[in-house]
Amino acid sequence: MKATIARAGFLSTVQDLGRTSLRQFGVSLGGALDAHALRVANLLVGNNESDAALEITFGGLQLRFSDERIVAWGGGEFAVRVGSTHLPAGHSVFIERGEKLEIDRPKTGCRLWLAISGGIDAPLVLGSRSTDLRANFGGFNGRPFRDGDELPLGTNSERAKILISKLRGEKIARWKPPHEWSSPTRPEPVLRVVRGADWDRFNDVTIQRFTNQRFTVSPDSDRMGVRFEAPELQRSRTADLVSEPVAPGTVQVPPSGQPILLLGDCQTIGGYPKIAHMITVDFPAAAQLRAGDCVRFREVSLADAHRLLIERERNLQQFRRGLQAHFS
Amino acid sequence: MQITPLGDSALIVRVCEDFEGSPDKALNAVLAAQRRLENAALPGAMDLAPAYTTIALFFDPVHAIQAGAPIENVFDWFAQKIREILNSVYPVADNGQAVKSVPGERSIAIPVCYELELGFDLDEVAAHTKMSVQEVIDLHCSARYRVSCVGFTPGFPFLSGLPDKLATPRRSIPRKEIPAGSVAIGGRQTGIYSTKSPGGWNVIGRTPLRLFDPKKNPPAVLRAGDRVRFRAITREEFERAGK
16 A cells, blocks of 8 residues: 655655645645646546646656556656556556556656556645645655655555456556647647736737747746746836735746746745736646746637636546546 | 736736725725625635735636636626625725724734844844834834735735834845744835745744644634734743743
């Protein structure tokens, strides 16, 4: 009922869908930076889609299993292996007792979500098993994994047991979700945004620049936000604003003029002007951004954002129904 | 009352225009709006976050659309419902008449040890404000404060009510690590570092109280609207309370 972290790698934590209703106490949403990838990986191993899984940044992780499990992963372009067997993204895979799973550094992208049947049995803290790295609580003792940590796992669900019996021979399932769900990394992605409350505080030239030019990801990006190096966005008025709520997806512009795209671990309030907000369906692409990557921003309407989200949700429902055939 | 989108899954209600002019009135209006929106339990609503003059409503658009929101206009659907809720019976921000008394308003005393070792910027605040260290401490303890907002780190209270004489600009270079419990002055606000974190405010003391504890629910000692005062304690009391 456990897995041993033989090597912890660069930054690996326990994450689920985060803490959704404690913002009045300053508690960040947190959770998997690509919540959709986590949901899909969980469904593939017979878990509830909100179960806790591993978020692994820049690979380097080795994990040894003490019993039979189904695993599935999605995210950047990683080489994931068990012995000499290559584990493709988006497929349910049978893991035997004692086997070691190894994840190398990614070719592109930077994060992956690895779901294990039974889920990670970390304690619920404030309604979630996610690791809050800013305040050091939740997940595995409120911190990233270290070499030798023993990761408690939950019990395999009935669905997982059926998958185990089915995949014992062929090891890797043949079915998989749409490619972009398990491999969302794209070269020079276009991140779609809706206007922020302070859009009109920026002059036309700046708005042109924001929606036409390429922005380069800076090395000091983390789970709180993606920082961009250039080009600078000039604010027409420089006075600081009274702090207001911000959210993952908010693109804010500090006095330096170098925009920050907030991610899951962002603060609950902020005082910088909000030029725009990335739409929900583009979090998978944003969660893969690493230093030196380039992105563009493109404005869409709120109705477009909601249409895209509903479409993805319908596809996920359909995928979930399709999976049922494999669980019986 | 202005309502603007905060992305595709949240919106901001601007309950009042100005905070500095009358913080108490602004806060009362925001908290009254929060209570009404909580009670209304709008379909798909997930969280409410108040801050100074605004309140954010976080929602799940998929849930809202399933509950009848038109896909072409989820935002307007919410905005209209919010206006109905906040304008019903009497407006939230009618010069404070209707929101004079805030039910359940709490008053909390925070013990603070103001010693140079714990309040390592006391000398600088004294120099900037042209007061003695003791005068700074006395003035900080004599004032009455109110939590305008909780954020920055979990449980960090931003307090209004700092005497003008104590206002001290933030440090030009923030510290990499400030201990949990540090009581500090940043510009015209005072606050308490609820967890160990980086920060640029001037630290003048430390409380042994644990302002944020994830094992408790609610996890934070203070919330927006609470009345706060500081009580000076000795180093011995600080050490005893910390055990």
